[in-house]
Amino acid sequence: MKTRDRILQTSLQLFNEHGEPRITTNHIADELDISPGNLYYHFRNKDDIIWLLFQQFERQMDAALQVPERRVPNMEDMWLYLHLAFENIWEYRFFYRDLDNILSRNKKLRTHFRRIIERKVNTATAICTGLAEAGIMNATHDDIAALARNIAVIATYWLNFQSIRASAANPRNDSDHLALGVYQVLSLVAPFLKGEARELLQQISREYLK
Amino acid sequence: MKTRDRILQTSLQLFNEHGEPRITTNHIADELDISPGNLYYHFRNKDDIIWLLFQQFERQMDAALQVPERRVPNMEDMWLYLHLAFENIWEYRFFYRDLDNILSRNKKLRTHFRRIIERKVNTATAICTGLAEAGIMNATHDDIAALARNIAVIATYWLNFQSIRASAANPRNDSDHLALGVYQVLSLVAPFLKGEARELLQQISREYLK
């Protein structure tokens, strides 16, 4: 594996574990048993590393947020869709932990991140509108607008919320947090669904949280 | 006004405006036209200032999160309740901007903040259970549990979410952000309400967002 890639990989891991502001370029170099000078041969500065990591994240997120099919999505689609998004966020969670801090240092990154947020809102709106038109969902235009914003907030901050709540006394493993996040988003949508779809969703949720 | 209080006030203002990590003790002293040494006469260190500010916040939040009356809360109660909570968060928003960062530095603060979060969830649960028992709300125990968590997430992170989305091109004033936050939370609750209560809520929301 090339040194450049090892730096990226190790940075991601350390950032996720300890938070980006606490990890210095020296820490990264130490962890890799390379010199700080070597690190600066491969990257201009710390923000450069972060930018590269962000681009990886953005590519995966763009892929995850696509709604490829033309048909109206069903509940299983939504489940899969959310799961992919949450896994991605989990993989690059350092980003979300210090979001304001990181975005305020880098204008380009801020623009791109905002685009991801808008895309979350738009995709959620499109799916819900599709469900409403198909007669599966019962919601007005305003309902859907508010719902889509709430979906985006939960999808963005759920892991942060959990990491504050989670206590050492009552540990859960990582995938539990993701599953609960998906469940929380689905429970936002559920009350707007009509009879059968709603029950199907509850069934999936129960299965999922076991 | 005592120097000690001026330090607290100015710190809060600078933290809110620029973010706590970017404001040093020197910045605070500069802004007040006092020496750094003077600042350290009044406070042991920066975390001491933050802790004092947190205690102010906690006191106000505890007051806001009380559900004093014994009667079942109506929609206007909820509106008022949420509004107080959001105003409080807005006043100490620096805290929420770099939440993980600040909590990871101070264990005592983490414990207390977690308590506030739990209290948000519990109060939301209590109100919803009250509404359900009064026949105003239609929701199972599990519905309410998920709903209360979502309410807490939106109430905690809405302002962060807005500050990322808000663009310089389309400025809104502060109170608009707060109002929209209250609306977002109410729209979480609305679909579980029965006929009249739901319409009353929509009416309040419309009035509120004008």
Next chain:
DNA sequence: GTCTATATAGGGATAGAC
């Protein structure tokens, strides 16, 4: 209570040898 001066430490980043 307040100031000036300063110690200490750490992070970001570069120069130049190998």
Next chain:
DNA sequence: GTCTATCCCTATATAGAC
């Protein structure tokens, strides 16, 4: 590509005079 050595800067915090 990689290392060693080092520079600069900034932030926290203290000592001691006034």
